[in-house]
Amino acid sequence: MKRFANKIIWITGASSGIGEALAYEWSKAGARLILSGRRLGELERVKAACMYSELCVTLPFDLADRQQIETAADRVLQQFGTVDILVNNGGISQRSLVMETDLQVDRRIMEVDYFSGVTLAKKLLPAMTATGGGHIVVISSIVGKFGFPLRSAYSAAKHALHGFYESVWAELHTQGIRVTIVCPGRILTDVSLHALTKDGTPYGIMDHGQKNGITAASCARKIIKAVRSNKKETYIGRQDLLMVYFKRYVPWLYYLLVSRVQPR
Numbered sequence: 001m002k003r004f005a006n007k008i009i010w011i012t013g014a015s016s017g018i019g020e021a022l023a024y025e026w027s028k029a030g031a032r033l034i035l036s037g038r039r040l041g042e043l044e045r046v047k048a049a050c051m052y053s054e055l056c057v058t059l060p061f062d063l064a065d066r067q068q069i070e071t072a073a074d075r076v077l078q079q080f081g082t083v084d085i086l087v088n089n090g091g092i093s094q095r096s097l098v099m100e101t102d103l104q105v106d107r108r109i110m111e112v113d114y115f116s117g118v119t120l121a122k123k124l125l126p127a128m129t130a131t132g133g134g135h136i137v138v139i140s141s142i143v144g145k146f147g148f149p150l151r152s153a154y155s156a157a158k159h160a161l162h163g164f165y166e167s168v169w170a171e172l173h174t175q176g177i178r179v180t181i182v183c184p185g186r187i188l189t190d191v192s193l194h195a196l197t198k199d200g201t202p203y204g205i206m207d208h209g210q211k212n213g214i215t216a217a218s219c220a221r222k223i224i225k226a227v228r229s230n231k232k233e234t235y236i237g238r239q240d241l242l243m244v245y246f247k248r249y250v251p252w253l254y255y256l257l258v259s260r261v262q263p264r
C-alpha cells in the first residue's frame with residue numbers, strides 16, 4: 001500500500017457505499033483524498049473517519065450538472081495541479097421497466113453514470129498526460145456486460161463506459177494513462193434505496209441481492225488490489241459473476257436465465 005502514500009486520489013460518490021469504503025482504505029495508505037458527492041454533511045463524516053483526515057478535502061457537486069463538474073475540476077487542478085488517480089464511482093441505479101420509464105429518467109441515468117465521468121476525464125487528462133500519466137478507475141457493473149430486467153438505462157450507461165474507457169486506454173496508454181474498469185456484482189450498499197423508478201423517484205427498498213452482497217469494505221480492498229496490479233478490467237462478487245461468463249461463452253444459457261428472471 002506504500003505506493004499510494006501522498007498520491008492525489010479523487011473519489012466521486014465518496015459520501016456512501018463503495019466510494020466511502022475506498023476512502024477509508026486509501027486513507028490508511030496515506031493518500032491525499034478529494035472526496036466528492038452532493039451531501040456535504042456525509043462527505044465531512046467520511047473525511048472525519050479517515051485515518052489521515054488532515055490529508056482529505058471535501059468537494060461537493062452534482063454529477064448531473066456539467067457546469068458544476070467543470071468548476072470542481074478547475075478547482076482541483078488549481079489546488080493540486082493534477083490527479084494521480086480519478087475514481088469515477090458516483091452513480092445511480094434503476095428499478096423500472098423499459099415501457100414505463102420516462103425518457104427523462106433514461107437521460108438522467110446517462111448523465112450521472114456516463115457523461116459525468118467523461119466530463120471529468122476530459123478535464124483531467126491534459127494535466128495527467130503533461131505530468132507523466134495518471135490512472136482512471138471506472139466503477140461499472142456486471143450489468144455493464146449484459147442486459148437485465150429493470151435496469152435498461154443503467155445497463156446501457158454502464159455498457160457505454162466500457163467503450164469509452166477502452167478507447168481512452170487505446171489512445172493514451174503510451175502517454176502514461178492507465179484505466180481499470182471495475183464490474184461489481186451485488187455489494188452491500190444503499191444503491192437500491194437510491195435507485196430511480198419510472199418517474200425518477202427513489203426506489204427506497206433494500207433489495208435482497210444487495211442485502212446479501214459482499215461488503216463495501218471487501219469490495220474496496222479488491223478494487224485497490226486491481227488498481228495496484230494495473231488490471232484493465234475486474235469483476236467483484238460471488239456467483240452473480242457467472243452471468244458474465246455465460247453471456248460470453250454460453251450465450252444461449254444467459255438468454256435462458258435472463259428470460260426467467262421475474263422483473264418484479
Ligand SMILES: NC(=O)c1ccc[n+]([C@@H]2O[C@H](COP(=O)([O-])OP(=O)(O)OC[C@H]3O[C@@H](n4cnc5c(N)ncnc54)[C@H](OP(=O)(O)O)[C@@H]3O)[C@@H](O)[C@H]2O)c1
Binds near residue numbers: 012019039183190
Ligand atoms: N452496490 C452494488 O451492488 C453495485 C453493483 C454494481 C455497481 N455499483 C456501482 O457502484 C457505484 C457506487 O454505488 P454504491 O453501491 O456505493 O451506492 P450508493 O451508496 O448509493 O453510493 C452512490 C454514490 O454516488 C453519489 N451520487 C449519486 N448521484 C449523484 C449525483 N447526481 N451527483 C453527485 N454524486 C452522486 C452519492 O452521493 P450523494 O448522494 O451525496 O450525491 C453516493 O456517494 C455506482 O456507480 C454503482 O452503479 C454498485
